[in-house]
Amino acid sequence: MVYITSDIRIPSSLSTAQAFRAASIAAPGRRGPALTVAGTQPGDEEVVVGRPLSTAARIWAAVAVVLLLVHLTAEATGAQDLSTVSQWTLMPALAAVVLTATRRPRSRLVTWVVVALGFSWLGDLMPSLVADDLSFLVMVGFFLLAQVAYVVAFAPSVRTSVVHRRRLLVLPYLAALGTLVALCAPHAGSLLVPVCVYGVTLTAMAVLATGLGRVAAAGGAIFLVSDALIALEAFVPSWDLAGQGFWVMLTYTVGQGLLAAAVLSRDAAERRAAEQQLARGDVQKPATGGHAAVGERPVGPTAPRR
Secondary structure, eight states, X not given: XXXXXXXXXXXXXXXXXXXXXXXXXXSTTOOOSOEEEESSSTTOOEEOOOOOOHHHHHHHHHHHHHHHHHHHHHHHXXXXXXXXXXXXHHHHHHHHHHXXXXXXXXXXXXXXXXXXXXXXXXXXHGGGGSOHHHHHHHHHHHHHHHHHHHHHHHGGGGGGSHHHHOGGGHHHHHHHHHHHHHHHHHXXXXXHHHHHHHHHHHHHHHHHHGGGOHHHHHHHHHHHHHHHHHHHHHHOTTOOOTTHHHHHHHHHHHHHHHHHHHHHHHHHHHHHHHHHHHHHSOBOOOSSSOOEEBSSOOSOSSOOOO
């Protein structure tokens, strides 16, 4: 298979995301036609090469920080209505940062992280819109979907995670999970199974996040702490942490923010790798409208090989 645009040919040694990025380098400023993944396999697609919106990303990052400060202030001062409404804005703002800091076609990692942020937003929003006796289950359900999305996003990095590189470091995660289940089980009742399923998925997310580096590892661990605080408050009668809501939301938003930062860093690193690979290749542009090749000679000015 060869990746084709109307200006360049990019060999399939590049990933799809790298091919799109390479196309944007070899044909800077080009808005169309689209980069086509040419081949005989079903499902070949045609997508327009996008461009990053770094200024917009910085604006959204500032907005996210302001919203977070407003929310944490509301939590600290007991302004419950403001706390509830401001919580609904946190994940959309963070998702906007991720979306505006990356270019189309977005990588699999970025796409699944945006999905996870979407489910997290629903987990923040929906409990306030349903009956009180259903709110906890609804929250757990949406955050379970968010954790599944994170697991899917991070799974390709398992070989660079502690699962493969430093297996002894998996033990603290397992110990934390076991301790949390042991503390919550006596009072979880019929919710024990959902709590265990969620705990396993959450722990898997935190472990797999280590494959993206230290920032993601910290984010995953802090996210785990946030949800552990919720579980302890819900199922351990003796649990009484001053400022519980504040600490839950602080760890939640910091954990999500660190995960997003790590994903953006990985995405930027992959973009740079594609640029460097392209720079080392033989990039030629045709003088008469044909297709030039990256790392190979053009077949002809008007009859490019597919």
